[in-house]
Amino acid sequence: MKTINPKEISTQQLHSYLLGSIAPRPIAFASTVDKVGNVNLSPFSFFNIFGSNPPILVFSPARRVRDNSTKHSLDNVREVPEVVINIVNYEMVEQMSLASTEYERGINEFVKSGLTEQPSIIVKPPRIKEAPAAFECKVLEVIPFGEEGGAANLVVCEVLLAHFKEEIFGENGQIDPFKLDAVARMGGDWYCRANGTALFEIAKPIRNKGIGVDNIPEEIKNSIVLTGNNLGRLGNIEKLPSKYEIEAYAKQATIQEMKHRFKNDKESFVFHLHEYAKEVLEGGDTLTAWKILLQEY
Amino acid sequence: MKTINPKEISTQQLHSYLLGSIAPRPIAFASTVDKVGNVNLSPFSFFNIFGSNPPILVFSPARRVRDNSTKHSLDNVREVPEVVINIVNYEMVEQMSLASTEYERGINEFVKSGLTEQPSIIVKPPRIKEAPAAFECKVLEVIPFGEEGGAANLVVCEVLLAHFKEEIFGENGQIDPFKLDAVARMGGDWYCRANGTALFEIAKPIRNKGIGVDNIPEEIKNSIVLTGNNLGRLGNIEKLPSKYEIEAYAKQATIQEMKHRFKNDKESFVFHLHEYAKEVLEGGDTLTAWKILLQEY
Numbered sequence: 219m220k221t222i223n224p225k226e227i228s229t230q231q232l233h234s235y236l237l238g239s240i241a242p243r244p245i246a247f248a249s250t251v252d253k254v255g256n257v258n259l260s261p262f263s264f265f266n267i268f269g270s271n272p273p274i275l276v277f278s279p280a281r282r283v284r285d286n287s288t289k290h291s292l293d294n295v296r297e298v299p300e301v302v303i304n305i306v307n308y309e310m311v312e313q314m315s316l317a318s319t320e321y322e323r324g325i326n327e328f329v330k331s332g333l334t335e336q337p338s339i340i341v342k343p344p345r346i347k348e349a350p351a352a353f354e355c356k357v358l359e360v361i362p363f364g365e366e367g368g369a370a371n372l373v374v375c376e377v378l379l380a381h382f383k384e385e386i387f388g389e390n391g392q393i394d395p396f397k398l399d400a401v402a403r404m405g406g407d408w409y410c411r412a413n414g415t416a417l418f419e420i421a422k423p424i425r426n427k428g429i430g431v432d433n434i435p436e437e438i439k440n441s442i443v444l445t446g447n448n449l450g451r452l453g454n455i456e457k458l459p460s461k462y463e464i465e466a467y468a469k470q471a472t473i474q475e476m477k478h479r480f481k482n483d484k485e486s487f488v489f490h491l492h493e494y495a496k497e498v499l500e501g502g503d504t505l506t507a508w509k510i511l512l513q514e515y
Numbered sequence: 516m517k518t519i520n521p522k523e524i525s526t527q528q529l530h531s532y533l534l535g536s537i538a539p540r541p542i543a544f545a546s547t548v549d550k551v552g553n554v555n556l557s558p559f560s561f562f563n564i565f566g567s568n569p570p571i572l573v574f575s576p577a578r579r580v581r582d583n584s585t586k587h588s589l590d591n592v593r594e595v596p597e598v599v600i601n602i603v604n605y606e607m608v609e610q611m612s613l614a615s616t617e618y619e620r621g622i623n624e625f626v627k628s629g630l631t632e633q634p635s636i637i638v639k640p641p642r643i644k645e646a647p648a649a650f651e652c653k654v655l656e657v658i659p660f661g662e663e664g665g666a667a668n669l670v671v672c673e674v675l676l677a678h679f680k681e682e683i684f685g686e687n688g689q690i691d692p693f694k695l696d697a698v699a700r701m702g703g704d705w706y707c708r709a710n711g712t713a714l715f716e717i718a719k720p721i722r723n724k725g726i727g728v729d730n731i732p733e734e735i736k737n738s739i740v741l742t743g744n745n746l747g748r749l750g751n752i753e754k755l756p757s758k759y760e761i762e763a764y765a766k767q768a769t770i771q772e773m774k775h776r777f778k779n780d781k782e783s784f785v786f787h788l789h790e791y792a793k794e795v796l797e798g799g800d801t802l803t804a805w806k807i808l809l810q811e812y
Contacts, residue, residue: 219678219679219680219681220678220679220680220681220684221636221676221677221678222676222677222678222679223675223676224569224570224674224675224676224677229567229568232567232568232570232677233567233568234689234690235677235679235689235690236564236567236570236674236677237564237567238689238690238692238695239602239647239648239679239683239690239695239697240541240563240564240572240602241541241692241695241697241699241709242539242541242697242699242707242709243541243563243564244537244538244539244540244563263563264563264564264565264566265563266537266540266541266560266561266562266563267533267534267537267540267561268561268573268575268577268660268667268669269561269575269577269578269660269661269665269666269667269668270526270529270530270533270534270577270580270665271526271529271530271578271580271661271663271664271665271666272521272660272661272666272667273521273529273533274660274661274667275537276565276573276669278565278566280565280566280567281566281568283567283568305536305537308744309742309743309744310743310744310747311717311744311747312717312743312744312745312746312747312748312751313728313743313744313746313747313750314747315717315719315720315747315751316720316725316727316728316747316748316750316751318719318720319720319723319724319725319751320724321724321727329727329728329729330725330727330728330729330750331727331728331747331750332727332728332729332731332736332743332746332747332750333743339518348743350536351536358660361658363565363566363569363571363655363671363673364566364568364569364571366568367568368566368567368568369566369568369569370565370566370569370571371566372565372573372669372671374660374669376660377521377533378520378521379518379519379520379521380518380519380521380529380532380533381516381517381518381519382516382517382518382519382532382536383516383517384516384517386536387517392531392532392535392702392703393531393532393535393536393702395535395538395701395702395703395705395707398535398536398538400536400538400539402538402539402699402707402709404692404709404714405689405690405692406689406692406716407716407717407718407719408692408714408715408716409714409715409716409717410539410692410699410707410709410713410714411713411714411715412538412539412699412701412707412713413713414712414713415711415712415713416707416708416709416710416711416712416713417701417705417706417707417708418705418706418708419703419704419705419706420608420609420612420704420706421704422612422615422704423612423613423615423616426616427616427617427618428613428616428627430613430618430626430627430628430629431610431613431626431627431628431629432626432627432629434629439629445606446606446607446609446610446629446630446645447605447606447607447608447609447610448609449609449610449629450607450608450609450610450611450612450613450628450629451609451613453610453613453627453628453629454609454612454613454616
């Protein structure tokens with residue numbers, strides 16, 4: 219383990235380690251205006267949602283590590299406490315990257331990036347017409363933490379109006395992550411496209427209480443076949459199959475064959491039993507996986 | 516566009532739309548203790564880094580939308596203002612999911628999830644031995660926004676000590692996203708694994724100032740072949756190739772052949788020229804793409 223005291227390394231190096239490990243980070247593509255109405259558009263990956271009632275989004279135009287200067291977006295929200303936070307999809311990621319260029323104050327990055335200004339309904343800054351979702355927000359507070367290069371400035375925003383493109387919704391009426399096609403920031407020059415095989419589902423265990431990994435029998439917990447993820451899924455079952463269910467499952471041909479094949483070799487029996495259970499478990503059938511694992515030799 | 520006033524729909528529905536569109540969200544797998552030392556471990560995707568000097572991480576154990584109850588992690592940081600924020604990789608995602616179960620107060624989710632407590636060096640809560648990175652933090656402030664179900668509670672943390680597994684570093688001494696293998700939350704039951712083909716690079720345009728999409732000639736900007744991403748990349752060049760460079764490039768066989776093939780059909784010439792430029796551009800050679808695009812008919 220590499221253990222680091224933040225006070226003992228350069229901010230630049232610490233910054234790089236933190237951005238490399240706290241990832242992927244969603245991107246707030248923030249549109250702001252100054253007091254004379256000049257528009258600014260800039261992406262921030264120090265961003266997330268923090269509550270839904272009221273709907274609170276926070277982004278941080280941190281002071282530059284390089285020279286401790288502040289960003290135009292921060293100056294703007296201090297002059298006009300409004301922002302549109304636009305969501306970035308893969309289709310516009312290079313235009314977003316271009317908008318992160320440090321153009322002079324007063325330069326409109328909508329123009330530089332070729333994205334389209336769409337007037338907002340409630341706030342002064344325009345939204346991005348191409349964005350799959352956009353949030354018109356008022357800025358409730360700007361909370362600085364520190365005064366030096368790299369210091370955070372929490373821009374706490376309340377969503378006044380939310381816009382979503384019709385095409386990002388699935389048939390169930392909810393937002394479909396494949397249709398959203400969001401991109402997020404990693405460390406260095408890396409991005410993550412949240413689509414394709416990168417997306418997977420795990421059923422929420424909020425409403426049922428799994429038995430926990432602590433209630434998995436030792437022989438199974440110490441299996442050389444099962445991974446931590448396998449144990450996590452096994453521990454998520456609410457109730458183990460009954461003795462009767464386990465006995466009924468013993469009549470399955472696969473189990474019978476295994477018992478016959480390894481009748482003088484318990485270790486091999488357990489190994490193959492666990493391999494079989496793992497396959498069934500990863501296929502999504504936790505109860506059957508348990509019935510397999512609980513077969514007696 | 517579906518436009519929504521947050522005050523006009525249920526918190527539950529708004530919550531779902533916001534979590535579906537603000538994604539992927541990094542996960543703080545937070546270890547806390549209450550005043551008598553009971554350990555709690557719970558994942559939060561309302562989380563990010565906001566500054567690096569001092570290093571500020573913020574997560575929000577929001578009030579439950581369902582019944583306005585508060586989470587044990589929030590109660591704990593109010594009793595003992597310390598937390599270890601652990602990073603979640605793919606290898607432990609199902610154990611993390613299991614730890615999100617709403618077990619009774621006093622239940623240790625390290626035990627339930629089968630993850631290993633590793634004593635921290637500075638703070639009381641233990642860290643997760645299996646985590647690729649872990650941050651020992653003091654809690655500077657807890658800032659609530661709202662009092663009802665879904666209300667945010669910003670837990671503002673300063674990193675006192677950072678731990679990184681040696682195996683997540685690449686040969687350049689920086690964290691390698693492929694080795695980190697982080698997972699993040701999407702809406703619904705969806706997760707995103709930041710690895711494989713989901714990861715891609717875009718060179719930062721911070722130090723050079725691209726000409727911008729506004730300075731791309733109209734014929735190219737209105738191309739039926741080039742996408743917004745293509746234009747974003749073209750606009751990121753600092754200076755167009757010189758007349759001399761363009762003329763020199765005209766001698767290339769591919770250009771000569773195209774001119775010959777489409778000598779009576781300017782539209783087809785432009786179409787094929789743009790297709791060729793697009794291929795070169797996506798291959799990473801922006802300057803050559805420009806030399807192709809600026810060929811005269």
